[in-house]
Amino acid sequence: MDVLLGIGVAAGLGLADFFGGMSGRRTGPIRTITGVQVVGAVIIGSYVLATRHTLGDTRTMLLAVLAGGALTLGIGFMYTGFTWGRMGVVAPVTAALIAVLTFGVGLVRGERPSALALAGVGLAIVAVVLISRPPQAEDAPAGGSETGKRFGLGAELGLSLAAGASLATFQSTIGEIGDAAGLAPLLVVRAAAIALSLLALGVVWRRAGFPRLRVPRRSTLVPVVASGFLLLVAHALLLEALSLGLLSIVGPITALSPAFTVIPAWLFLHEHISRVQATAGLVLVALG
Numbered sequence: 129m130d131v132l133l134g135i136g137v138a139a140g141l142g143l144a145d146f147f148g149g150m151s152g153r154r155t156g157p158i159r160t161i162t163g164v165q166v167v168g169a170v171i172i173g174s175y176v177l178a179t180r181h182t183l184g185d186t187r188t189m190l191l192a193v194l195a196g197g198a199l200t201l202g203i204g205f206m207y208t209g210f211t212w213g214r215m216g217v218v219a220p221v222t223a224a225l226i227a228v229l230t231f232g233v234g235l236v237r238g239e240r241p242s243a244l245a246l247a248g249v250g251l252a253i254v255a256v257v258l259i260s261r262p263p264q265a266e267d268a269p270a271g272g273s274e275t276g277k278r279f280g281l282g283a284e285l286g287l288s289l290a291a292g293a294s295l296a297t298f299q300s301t302i303g304e305i306g307d308a309a310g311l312a313p314l315l316v317v318r319a320a321a322i323a324l325s326l327l328a329l330g331v332v333w334r335r336a337g338f339p340r341l342r343v344p345r346r347s348t349l350v351p352v353v354a355s356g357f358l359l360l361v362a363h364a365l366l367l368e369a370l371s372l373g374l375l376s377i378v379g380p381i382t383a384l385s386p387a388f389t390v391i392p393a394w395l396f397l398h399e400h401i402s403r404v405q406a407t408a409g410l411v412l413v414a415l416g
Contacts, residue, residue, distance in 0.1 A: 129373075133369035137362045137366045137378070138381060139388050141358075141359070142384070142387060142389040143358050144356075145389045146388065146393060148160055148207055148355040149393070151351040155344065157208045157210070158332055161203050161204055165200070165321040165322045166356070167353050168314075168318045168356045168357075168360040169322060171356070171357065184305075185309075188309050188316075191301050191302075192313040192316035194297075195305070196318065196320025197321075199294075200324040201290075201294040202291045202292075202293075202297075205294060206219075212278055212283075213283065218284055218287060221288035222288045222289075222292045224292070226292050226382060227379060229292065229379075230299050233376075234375040234379065239374045299379055299382070300379075302367060305367070314360065366382075
């Protein structure tokens with residue numbers, strides 16, 4: 129069951145990343161992150177009020193705040209990469225690092241996964257090596273964001289590694305919370321994420337000279353709502369999966385998420401997928 133839940137987490141995360149990346153290219157990563165977290169907070173807040181769940185004890189709330197901070201940083205780095213880089217590079221490298229780090233944290237905690245899981249982490253490392261190879265001329269980014277700004281491979285990899293480390297911290301922290309308080313801690317996670325996102329948004333707004341605020345367009349709101357909902361579903365499944373299984377197993381399974389990001393990016397955004405990226409994608413599928 130934990131394996132199936134892990135695949136559900138991967139699907140939710142991958143599709144949420146795709147929609148978040150689309151919105152980020154239209155309105156910027158910080159505003160997108162803020163919107164995504166607000167959508168999730170509204171949904172989980174309504175659930176907590178309807179079911180009258182408590183948020184948990186002090187330890188649970190502190191862990192949730194830490195998880196919210198790590199989540200905000202991770203999504204921030206990743207969506208920045210999506211906005212001015214290629215989803216087909218940022219998503220796989222981020223996911224592969226999450227797989228390796230969560231596996232390592234599980235081992236430190238005393239988990240003893242099977243030999244098959246050990247092989248899976250080895251495949252994740254292979255995926256990082258493959259996807260990190262310098263692209264040939266035909267692998268150059270096609271098109272561009274609305275800002276016209278593009279990142280090179282080095283910046284894409286740097287953001288991917290920072291995102292992977294932050295999101296691995298999020299998963300490890302969520303695993304420490306457990307399922308005693310149900311889904312309610314996710315509201316604290318969202319509250320912490322919103323606070324950090326608004327702080328970053330305020331800094332950017334000030335540096336821009338306090339420009340006039342505009343009502344978001346429908347073309348921006350739809351992917352933000354979709355991303356916020358899917359991300360919340362993925363995190364709810366992650367809580368359940370980690371309560372039933374090992375972090376060293378569930379964490380690497382979530383490395384399947386790039387398949388649900390790269391394929392829509394190829395179909396709808398016409399991003400080029402090179403042979404190297406396709407090979408890395410197959411490695412990630414094998415990892416799952």
